[in-house]
Amino acid sequence: MTKTPEDAKSVANRKVEHIRAIERDADIERAQSGFDQIRLTHRALPEIDLDAVDTKTGFLGKSLTLPLLISSMTGGSDEEIIRINRNLAEAAEEVGVALAVGSQRVMFADEKARESFELRKHAPTIPVLGNIGAVQLVQPGKRLTPEQCAQAIDILKADGLYLHLNPLQEAVQPEGDRNFGNLSEAIANVATHLDVPVLLKEVGAGLSSADIVLGYNAGIRHFDVAGRGGTSWSRIEYHRRTQDGDDLGLIFQDWGLTTVECLQDARDILAQKPEATTLIASGGIRNGIDMAKAMILGADLCGIASPFLAPAKVSAAEVVKTIRKFEREFRTAMFLLGCEGLSSLQGNTSLIRPRMT
Template sequence: MNEIVHRKNRHVDAVLSGTVNAHDVTTGFERIRFEHCALPELHLDDIDLTTRFLGFELSAPLLISSMTGGPARAQEINAILAEAAEILGIALAVGSQRVALETGDSHGLDRRLRQHAPSIPIYANIGAAQLNKGYGIEELQRAVELIDANALILHLNPLQEALQKNGDRDWTGLRAKIGHACNGLDVPVIVKEVGFGLSAAVARQLADLGVAAIDVAGAGGTSWSAVEGELSDDPKTRRLAETYRDWGIPTAEAITSARRTCPDTPVIGSGGVRSGLDAAKAIRLGADLVGQAGAVLRCSTQSVEEVITHFDTVIEGLRLACFATGSTDLEALKRAPINAA
């Protein structure tokens, strides 16, 4: 377990280094251009960014996506993020709770987190591959109860695990187990990738299993192939990781295909979202909520104020996109004219 803690600490260091982003694949947002409205006929301050997601009203359609770290680091980061999310009125997802579940030491991933964020939705998080290693409804429910979560995220990361030393190699039979989790838990189940994207076919399979929402987590931001290559001492693994640095489905494409294939399933757009304009494009393409992780990691290691400042800029960027397209609210933004290069 100490090895896992050490690896998660190194994950944070790798992302903070700025050297593990995708190189040749982009999110695809740069190819989407809104048609400018020179006569918006609305007041900037009256634009409504509120939204409802899985039963909660949020002040903006934003999710602080799952981040990871060793115990001491994770405790500090999650406390900062929870307090900021509460002030901002947005959703928060924690990193993997495997260490907390298997060691009995929550390292801050317990109900203390809820004290920092009493009113916003918090999402628990476990790797789906753990369902093939003895995890069942009892373990998943414990992850939820540890932090008084409102939903559970099951994350999919087969390529990352394949490149990871002692990573999870057995991904057989997981569809049925995910379906069992959806039926057996008393909170909604969200399924997400970690940065390689969900295809239309997988999104449809997940929707048919009964997942409450899908986070496409597309390519174009942090490359978890590159992260594992950075951590590896094995030359072969490092070469393979670099080969697969740009693997995945660009975020814009993943959002579009998920919305088209699963018209009735809530979609979270994440993966390389860097600005409020990116968030606006994600919403226009079909996302109901927009997630950020890597873009907010550095300020999450500093202070609550830095996180709030970051998201204030994102929110104002999203508001400007609404204003410049003549969109009074998010539903109008979803119909705003766009051009795709």
């Protein structure tokens, strides 16, 4: 597939426009993930040593210091974007957490964008995930092939590939790709052809039970629910509207399933499946308490993006500070729940207080 220079410029500019929208509109952060509705049981006698709390876990065959994935944000040829991804990679490597890059579609439109994804030299040991928009697998005339997906993996030396689902964003985006017909079949085809695991991910409106079932039947065993409540990509695309009267992005800015709803649905579905699966919670996780709640609801890992964007513009050291903040909050929550390790936290819904009626 050959892209014209105009196509490359359009895709590259879009990445910068997304960042600028986030900078100028605080209401893109929706703060409606559902975690604030969950109350946990405090232990005045936790019977453990805070310093002995163990947050280590594994992901895709590699060790992590805590169940954290710096989730997908950006990629492109702009110097700011290249610096952001480098700082994220260096920080993730220093602390020992996982990293996922933003959509790699841009690297097929703009050769210079590849630099923003050449991150293994900055993060040689941690799990790193590539990222392709699933809808690009079925677009007439501009379809990404399994071979191109393999290229996206190769440039990162990635441990896995996100196929992200974003029907709401595409519906609102002025130049959006809106044909999602027979997409699960295309996903199954890619999953069969690649040498690394394929992970299915939403981008802020959530995976439903039906989506989980379709994905599982397509051969997917790793799911990132990416529920409603954090960054609203619908509202971001509203800022890129081409007609003044177009308010579709605002009307749908809170569309979707909350992260809590997604986790509850996914846990019930995946618990019935015979093969091992991985469940990633993302969408509005904004502190270590949210992380603890997500793990209690059955998540294996917590994906967080927005809180790392501003630090990543500054330096890797600032990103490390933010990761350490999440780590301290998460560790403290585990201590106050009497959980010395993740095995006593994950899926332990007895830690949730019943609702008062």
